Amino acid sequence: MSNLELSGMDRSVIGANRAPSSQSGGNALAPTAAKSKPGTRGLQLLSWLAPVVLVVIWEWLAQAGWLSPQVLPAPSKVIRTAFKLATTGTLLNDLGVSLLRAAAGFVIGTAIGGGLGILVGFSRMAEALIDRSVQMIRAIPFLAALPLVIVWLGVGETQKIFLVALGVTFPIYINTVLGIRQVDPKLLELGRVQGLSSLQLIRRIILPGALPSILTGVRYALATAWLALVVAETIGAQSGIGFLAMDAREFLRTDVIVLTIVIYALIGVAADGIARFLERRLLAWHPNYGAAR
Amino acid sequence: MNAHVAPLSPAPFEAGPAVIVSNLVRSYGSRVVIEKLNLRIERGEFVALLGESGCGKTTLLRALAGLDSIQGGRIVAPRRPAVVFQEHRLLPWDSLWRNVSLGLQVPDARERAAEALTEVGLGDRLDDWPRNLSGGQAQRVALARALVQQPELMLLDEPFAALDALTRIRMHELVRELVANHQPGVLLVTHDVDEAIALADRILVMRNGAIAYEHRVARSGSTPISRSELLAELGVNSHSTH
Numbered sequence: 001m002s003n004l005e006l007s008g009m010d011r012s013v014i015g016a017n018r019a020p021s022s023q024s025g026g027n028a029l030a031p032t033a034a035k036s037k038p039g040t041r042g043l044q045l046l047s048w049l050a051p052v053v054l055v056v057i058w059e060w061l062a063q064a065g066w067l068s069p070q071v072l073p074a075p076s077k078v079i080r081t082a083f084k085l086a087t088t089g090t091l092l093n094d095l096g097v098s099l100l101r102a103a104a105g106f107v108i109g110t111a112i113g114g115g116l117g118i119l120v121g122f123s124r125m126a127e128a129l130i131d132r133s134v135q136m137i138r139a140i141p142f143l144a145a146l147p148l149v150i151v152w153l154g155v156g157e158t159q160k161i162f163l164v165a166l167g168v169t170f171p172i173y174i175n176t177v178l179g180i181r182q183v184d185p186k187l188l189e190l191g192r193v194q195g196l197s198s199l200q201l202i203r204r205i206i207l208p209g210a211l212p213s214i215l216t217g218v219r220y221a222l223a224t225a226w227l228a229l230v231v232a233e234t235i236g237a238q239s240g241i242g243f244l245a246m247d248a249r250e251f252l253r254t255d256v257i258v259l260t261i262v263i264y265a266l267i268g269v270a271a272d273g274i275a276r277f278l279e280r281r282l283l284a285w286h287p288n289y290g291a292a293r
Numbered sequence: 294m295n296a297h298v299a300p301l302s303p304a305p306f307e308a309g310p311a312v313i314v315s316n317l318v319r320s321y322g323s324r325v326v327i328e329k330l331n332l333r334i335e336r337g338e339f340v341a342l343l344g345e346s347g348c349g350k351t352t353l354l355r356a357l358a359g360l361d362s363i364q365g366g367r368i369v370a371p372r373r374p375a376v377v378f379q380e381h382r383l384l385p386w387d388s389l390w391r392n393v394s395l396g397l398q399v400p401d402a403r404e405r406a407a408e409a410l411t412e413v414g415l416g417d418r419l420d421d422w423p424r425n426l427s428g429g430q431a432q433r434v435a436l437a438r439a440l441v442q443q444p445e446l447m448l449l450d451e452p453f454a455a456l457d458a459l460t461r462i463r464m465h466e467l468v469r470e471l472v473a474n475h476q477p478g479v480l481l482v483t484h485d486v487d488e489a490i491a492l493a494d495r496i497l498v499m500r501n502g503a504i505a506y507e508h509r510v511a512r513s514g515s516t517p518i519s520r521s522e523l524l525a526e527l528g529v530n531s532h533s534t535h
Contacts, residue, residue, distance in 0.1 A: 186378070186380065186382055187382060187384060189360060189382075190376075190378070190382040190395075191395075191396075192359075192360065193358055193359075193360065193375070193376045194395045194396030194438070194442075195373055195396045196395070196396050200396070204384070204387075204395065205384065208384070208386040208387075209386075211386075283386075284422075285385050285386040285387075285422050285423075285424065286385070286386075287424055
């Protein structure tokens with residue numbers, strides 16, 4: 001630009017000015033005017049801007065000494081701690097222990113909640129016998145039962161798995177019953193017209209029809225499982241991510257505490273990702289979930 | 294349209310009743326909807342059932358389909374009838390061929406479904422999802438699902454009512470062809486007089502839970518049934534419609 005100005009050629013200055021301006025104008029319009037793939041991807045990238053800026057500011061404040069490491073350590077420090085604990089410490093082992101607890105509790109809770117849900121969904125008799133009790137227990141915030149659970153089971157593995165299972169059971173139960181009850185009666189009628197046996201009716205019509213609701217339950221259950229695990233692990237754990245955090249608290253190691261919080265968050269995101277992946281795969285037929293064909 | 298029916302009437306098929314209904318009674322509590330109704334439909338015969346809404350025509354169809362219990366009389370049908378409803382009732386989570394073969398207990402279900410889908414002009418969409426179909430296409434799949442069972446009695450419950458006029462005419466052609474090829478007995482419940490005239494060999498008008506009027510449509514060359522006569526039977530003043 002300055003070169004052109006020095007040469008004193010007005011026309012070429014105008015020309016040079018115009019070309020880049022029209023180009024940048026085109027770029028700015030792209031995401032809004034045409035809803036093409038690069039446009040949405042651009043917006044997606046843009047949505048990461050604010051979190052990245054926040055982390056950079058956090059790092060800068062910590063480096064400049066405005067943030068005491070006792071209060072909030074720098075992100076870089078947390079990452080260094082993560083590497084150190086992963087290579088020399090017990091981080092991976094603790095992570096494995098936590099995941100195993102969550103998985104065990106989740107499987108047990110899903111089996112109980114799903115089993116009861118299917119029973120109640122199909123049989124009015126089972127509903128009369130089971131549903132009210134389940135609803136009453138559900139009214140208790142399951143974390144409020146923690147002291148009682150500790151009295152019953154102590155603070156060992158059983159208590160942690162029990163608490164996770166307790167948190168998982170109810171969302172699975174409720175959404176399974178709901179899903180089965182919401183299956184279109186016209187499709188059930190069709191099944192009868194086509195001569196399906198009861199078992200075929202369940203397999204071909206009722207379970208697929210209930211699946212969207214059941215998967216919603218799975219997603220809720222993953223969230224509550226995680227919450228239950230965090231609470232269970234902060235009490236009397238000998239290993240696991242929560243133990244790591246409590247141990248670090250004793251020594252005011254805020255970097256480790258922040259690290260455990262971040263790990264909890266990441267695993268929560270991963271769990272949600274798995275649930276969404278399942279929805280996309282299993283509900284490919286569903287206009288609200290499946291990728292458009 | 295006569296050309297379709299005439300050469301096919303001597304087609305090789307076993308003659309005989311598709312369904313015999315005698316003294317059928319259907320009531321909801323104390324309200325009697327069908328009272329001592331008698332009806333016989335031969336295989337290969339296309340019967341249209343007209344009537345005002347609430348006259349019991351859908352109730353009759355549901356009783357024949359075995360969907361509702363009956364309070365008296367007998368229904369004798371050699372085999373389970375196939376039903377096509379007003380809504381297509383396709384399972385949204387199953388591909389078209391899986392939908393068509395629903396309830397079919399044979400090892401070559403996919404081949405049979407493919408054949409039936411080809412017959413309704415959707416032979417290239419076996420693995421497609423129902424949500425990608427138009428209303429008329431979905432109803433054609435429902436027809437294929439009924440046909441694949443090789444029914445001796447086919448019950449059609451206003452299957453074209455929700456379709457636009459042009460699609461409905463094409464569906465009429467298709468149904469006429471399919472029935473001519475497969476020769477099931479057909480009971481078509483409809484409120485469309487023109488549809489009944491276009492498709493049926495025999496037109497029944499139902500009133501107060503019984504068959505009040507019967508007209509055998511002479512197909513070969515004779516004058517078509519008077520529309521106003523039918524409308525009069527349905528309680529519509531004929532000159533108000535002209």
